[in-house]
Amino acid sequence: MLGRPRRLAILAEGSFNATDAKSAVGVLRYRAEEVVAVIDSARAGRTAQSCAGVGGDVPVVGNLEAAAAFDPDSLLIGIAPQGGSLPSSWRGVVAEALMRGWDVLAGLHTFLADDPELAALAEAKGCRILDVRRPPEGRPIAARRAAGVDALVALTVGSDCNVGKMTAALEIHAFLEKRGVKTAFVATGQTGIFIADRGVAIDAVPADFAAGVVEGLVLEAARDADIVLIEGQGALHHPAYSGVTLALLHGSCPDALILCHQVGRTHLKISDAMPAPRIRSISELVRDYERASGWLHPARVLGVALNTMHLEETEARRALEHEANLTGLTVTDPVRYGAEPLAVALLRRHEERKRRAASA
Amino acid sequence: MLGRPRRLAILAEGSFNATDAKSAVGVLRYRAEEVVAVIDSARAGRTAQSCAGVGGDVPVVGNLEAAAAFDPDSLLIGIAPQGGSLPSSWRGVVAEALMRGWDVLAGLHTFLADDPELAALAEAKGCRILDVRRPPEGRPIAARRAAGVDALVALTVGSDCNVGKMTAALEIHAFLEKRGVKTAFVATGQTGIFIADRGVAIDAVPADFAAGVVEGLVLEAARDADIVLIEGQGALHHPAYSGVTLALLHGSCPDALILCHQVGRTHLKISDAMPAPRIRSISELVRDYERASGWLHPARVLGVALNTMHLEETEARRALEHEANLTGLTVTDPVRYGAEPLAVALLRRHEERKRRAASA
Numbered sequence A, B: 001m002l003g004r005p006r007r008l009a010i011l012a013e014g015s016f017n018a019t020d021a022k023s024a025v026g027v028l029r030y031r032a033e034e035v036v037a038v039i040d041s042a043r044a045g046r047t048a049q050s051c052a053g054v055g056g057d058v059p060v061v062g063n064l065e066a067a068a069a070f071d072p073d074s075l076l077i078g079i080a081p082q083g084g085s086l087p088s089s090w091r092g093v094v095a096e097a098l099m100r101g102w103d104v105l106a107g108l109h110t111f112l113a114d115d116p117e118l119a120a121l122a123e124a125k126g127c128r129i130l131d132v133r134r135p136p137e138g139r140p141i142a143a144r145r146a147a148g149v150d151a152l153v154a155l156t157v158g159s160d161c162n163v164g165k166m167t168a169a170l171e172i173h174a175f176l177e178k179r180g181v182k183t184a185f186v187a188t189g190q191t192g193i194f195i196a197d198r199g200v201a202i203d204a205v206p207a208d209f210a211a212g213v214v215e216g217l218v219l220e221a222a223r224d225a226d227i228v229l230i231e232g233q234g235a236l237h238h239p240a241y242s243g244v245t246l247a248l249l250h251g252s253c254p255d256a257l258i259l260c261h262q263v264g265r266t267h268l269k270i271s272d273a274m275p276a277p278r279i280r281s282i283s284e285l286v287r288d289y290e291r292a293s294g295w296l297h298p299a300r301v302l303g304v305a306l307n308t309m310h311l312e313e314t315e316a317r318r319a320l321e322h323e324a325n326l327t328g329l330t331v332t333d334p335v336r337y338g339a340e341p342l343a344v345a346l347l348r349r350h351e352e353r354k355r356r357a358a359s360a
Helices: A022-034 A048-052 A064-068 A088-099 A116-125 A165-178 A190-196 A207-222 A242-252 A282-294 A313-327 A340-359 B022-034 B048-052 B064-068 B088-099 B116-125 B165-178 B190-196 B207-222 B242-252 B282-294 B313-327 B340-359
Strands: A008-011 A035-039 A074-077 A103-106 A129-131 A152-158 A183-186 A227-230 A256-262 A300-307 A330-332 B008-011 B035-039 B074-077 B103-106 B129-131 B152-158 B183-186 B227-230 B256-262 B300-307 B330-332
Touching: A008 A022, A008 A064, A008 A088, A022 A035, A022 A048, A022 A074, A022 A165, A022 A190, A035 A048, A035 A064, A064 A088, A074 A088, A088 A103, A088 A116, A116 A129, A152 A165, A152 A242, A152 A300, A152 A340, A165 A183, A165 A190, A165 A227, A165 A256, A165 A300, A165 A340, A183 A207, A207 A227, A207 A242, A207 B207, A207 B242, A227 A340, A242 A282, A242 B207, A242 B242, A256 A282, A256 A340, A282 A300, A282 A313, A282 B282, A300 A313, A300 A340, A313 A330, A330 A340, B008 B022, B008 B064, B008 B088, B022 B035, B022 B048, B022 B074, B022 B165, B022 B190, B035 B048, B035 B064, B064 B088, B074 B088, B088 B103, B088 B116, B116 B129, B152 B165, B152 B242, B152 B300, B152 B340, B165 B183, B165 B190, B165 B227, B165 B256, B165 B300, B165 B340, B183 B207, B207 B227, B207 B242, B227 B340, B242 B282, B256 B282, B256 B340, B282 B300, B282 B313, B300 B313, B300 B340, B313 B330, B330 B340
Parallel strands: A008 A035, A008 A074, A074 A103, A103 A129, A152 A227, A152 A256, A183 A227, A256 A300, A300 A330, B008 B035, B008 B074, B074 B103, B103 B129, B152 B227, B152 B256, B183 B227, B256 B300, B300 B330
Antiparallel strands: none
């Protein structure tokens, strides 16, 4: 089970489509039963499905008052503004939600609870502001402790940001749960935390403690799971986020990696003002991720999750086959075709480790 | 020139020796002329030189009052407590310094200026609390901009923490300055900032912005320098800090790396409770640092700075020769034998780049 049940209204004002409202889409894909309405005045009257391709009949409404008719208990900020701050136009919406006694869930770099007015309002109304990006208080220093757990630790890694690392981990998690495997999903970014209702936004942790925080999450998750799936972040080849990626890799000491890539993406997404680096081939990425893991704890890429959302059926099939032939690895699109091949690869690896441990 | 002149009293209570008082020793090595006294009741009456091997005749005194006789204008916290917080016993000393109207410089993870009592005291007395580890306000996202500067960008990297990365950069910087080369030192840790009186403690920056902050520092430093020397942090193979190291490497896009190692260190320094990873050979480290650089921007290790402080003269010479033979690289101990060989290697590379740029 991921978290406790909630009744969410999602703010996605002006941006409720498949690509711009990342958090809204993620929550709708994995927790649709908890979403009572999406707020986007530009799309009011439609269904979530028709706007973003997920969420079925969840209604899109024009404002907070209209959302109130569906009796939510929380407002979730489902879009990420440029720069991480709260646009002033949204501030009134947050205040209105608090006035109604709803909790507010936000993943901004600017913490809503640090706003004295909003904090006072929350206190007066007895509701909570959950800034999921706020780093934990502790200052843990990683020391390769995660390498010692009995569970199989698997991390999703990628060719770039926003290629499907969270989605791959969640799809594998869901498949394993259905199979009755004791499995844990470790959320490391705001959307993952919205979905799992726990986790830490690693990118907001002071750099010295990022690996230590991940290590702590893995140790905790491994206590009650046979397979621990960690949501990856960034990419080793990304100019801005490679440090976050390596902290995750070295903090979690995975045995298994699932490499994620969006078919058709040729260059890393960086500032438009700068020439973007080319994305390497899958084989080169496999090599580099395995090398960087090996600096501390050996990991193997056990499968490739290709995001084929922009391709037609035939092209998608061809892309998977092409990469499978090139790399010799298990390749699938876990959203389109299911996560079974990736989950099975992890299960096999887990059995192998258990056998080896038993015979040692 | 590094920063403006100050009159510093350094707090090193109970720890003023060559290994435990890292910030105190660093400041005494490079800014001794600004230090009026060191406070350590266990060593009062001695000279800095006799306690820590640096600082010449700078007196060691028993308490703040005794330090006041030397008319300081600032108290610098020269020791790092376990965990980064201020031990309660030091709090009184900080308050007393503020009462006397001195500035207080601290590199703790807990910010003194966030303590309401200390902050009020500072305001009442018109003095400043400088928490050098406080991250800057901005949220810069790195995008390989530092690769475009005309200056030669050089980063010190290492086999572990605390092997001499800051020292190597400062020694090369001092040598180049004496030669009349326009050179900049970019401080990225608290001791470096104490010395340079500017810089950012990268380890305290939220992980997402660590590379971006470094990029900004390099762009700024390169405006008025032919050679930019960046103080490295952590190590690519360190379980806790590898992310910081990679953020530095990819944020600064160096052309040149100086690899630092302490002779005799065989294992990485991590928590005593855990088995420490072995340190790789210098050749393996060179390969891994060059590979990781190459993911974004190619860099070459141009020299090796070996810290031989624990060796006798003959052993030290032999260690340098041994590594030079093994690696084919320029190898020296910049503190013991001067930074000239490393500085010359950088100058040569800079000339080479200029020639190439001119002929292109």
